[in-house]
Amino acid sequence: MSQRFVMAIDQGTTSTRCILFDHNARLVSVAQREHRQYYPRPGWVEQDAVEIWRNVDRIMPQALRDGEISPDQIVALGITNQRETAVVWDRHTGVPAARTIVWEDIRTEELIAELRERPDVETVRERCGLPLATYFSAPKLRWLLDHTPGLRDRAERGEVLFGTMDSWLIWNLTGGVNGGLHVTDVTNASRTMLMNLTTQQWDAELLSFFDIPARMLPEIRPSTEIHGRTTRVVPGIRIAAALGDQHAALFGQTCFARGETKCTYGTGSFLLMNTGTTLVRSNHGLLTTIGYQIGGEPVTYALEGSIAVTGSLVQWFRDNLGLIHSAPEIETLARTVTDNGGCYIVPAFSGLFAPHWHSEARGIIVGLTSYITKGHLARAVLEATAWQTREVVDAMEADLGVPSSVLKVDGGMTADHLLMQCIADVLDVPVMRPMVAETVSLGAAYAAGLAAGYWPDLEGLRRNWHLAARWIPQMDPGHREEEYENWKRAVELTFGWARPRRAADRIR
């Protein structure tokens, strides 16, 4: 019998990838395409769902071609995606009602402020595990319903469908207007603010709080389950798993036991800890979310520290300031100096996420003197990611009362050697990178391969985890504390900056 493989599609914030893995979890083929980001106004971030679908249409066949693999050698497909990003489309034409509103988008700030005044606001966090913030899908969906002419009526009549990117891709892959499946997985649903964490069903109270018609919502399924077969692009492939990217990374890092933690460094960065079947509520600004759900089993919960801006700060440094030519050059530039020269950058571009949740915060560069060079700024960019990690690690320790002894990392930014050393230094624990940096894709492949019986069990997957690199802390403790104090002071300076827009702006 010819060799068989698992396919993963990682629909990320800036690009979509199709990766094939073999039985030993080794990467066989990668195809990738970036999609456009639209920034129509300050704080708005949009994407074109059709462009993303077209990219999937190209990369699936390309990954097969590059690996010289035929479609019948693919055992299963796992889909993972940028979370919270909301798309609404017409079920009869497949045409999106508007551009997708991306997770980083903060246009719903005022809506959030209004909702916060409601008497029943306390029940929201209780039911969905999330703080009321612009980050999650429900406010974005509500905004689309309020601001797209006729959309609410069409939603009430059942003509339009809502989904996160997993739903959009599965609906399209399984036939689109010709009987496409309208489903989502429980991890993606846990990021909408509309799902009840305990029952894992859409919650009538939450739907009414956000004023969302139930008819437009997808059916909630476990993360690993045979959803159906593809009928388009490469027909006949079993779709056997779907889960949000951070949940996939938890799975790919084989954090299957309670207490196991990983941090994924991408556009934003996300620290997740498996809390087993216990639903842990945070007192320190972390989110309660679903880690994953294997078909036929109870859900595994997780605690999450979400950092909005890390890799995207490097992109901003490259694209908006033009100080570097490519993202990895940030390290080269940062190495032209030996320290930050007293300069700190707090990238509160979308407000601050965990552990602060200040949506009115805005970014600052502080400590500027005539001594500061672009090298110092580059250092401050990398250090911002390290200190933000420290804040969520501290929150996790405070919630659980257990100090962490090591940090497992993955994601594109783990290629930045200086950054990884810096994270080890500020956390004062070793930082470990597994052999597959593409852990998000690997997790989706694992979940799909598990559902399809390609891998027998979780223990089998664990044996595939190997250490690729380890960074050991080298920073002087006194210096670490001093720098952390400076960072905390810089963070405080960002609070309370944004003010509600003037009435005139609102009408426009």
Add this chain to the structure above:
Amino acid sequence: MPGSIQSIERAAAVLRLLARGSGHHGLAEISASLGLPKGTAHGILRTLQRVEFVEQDHATGRYRLGAALLHLGTSYLDANELRSRSINWSDTLAARSGQEVRIGMHLDGAVLVVHHVFRPDDSMQTLGIGAMLPLHATALGKVLLAYDAELSDFARRRELTSLTRRTIVTPAALERVLAEVRASGWASESEECMPGEASIAAPIRAPGGLVVGAIGVSGAVDRICDPAGRPKPTLVRHVSFAAEAVSRELAA
């Protein structure tokens, strides 16, 4: 002597034109100035853009000289960029070969280790990024020497330091080995740098063929070589495959 190549002459003319005056030129203007059909001029500009000798302004669509031209004399590929672009395939090489993987670039007469992946046996290992290795005594170094005539000239004129009893120390012997590397497309060494250690490496090429680095595996002699002391053919295949995959990634 063969005749001159017309498209290169035309590309040179485009660059000279862009270097003049305002430095910003539209396609119509370029094709009119050089008396070239628009399609031809466009093709030349697209190719020059691909090699980063020309840039196009997003807003106006006009062309100007690229930043890469100004830095022709300095290093062509950023070391951290190479690590970032090669991380997937070096992980895969480590997983397939079961050996530790290094990527090296030339810096100041030595091999600079820009990336290092541990041997996948979860034993205690130390990250070696930033280490400097000798050019003449490592497989990575031999690859870098083999495809850079000036560097190998320089290396042969210096004293070839003896590190073990098997280190190549005469210029003639080194040149013979480098010729073999060029013929086979990969390099190896056994106990030439450290007793008991061996390595295999192959070139990473940028689009156009320029060798910008080397990727290879290393470890105990009995892991890298067969009982006769020759590099194991499967490892050579894995290393060559990874080198080609990274080179393709650089072209993407």
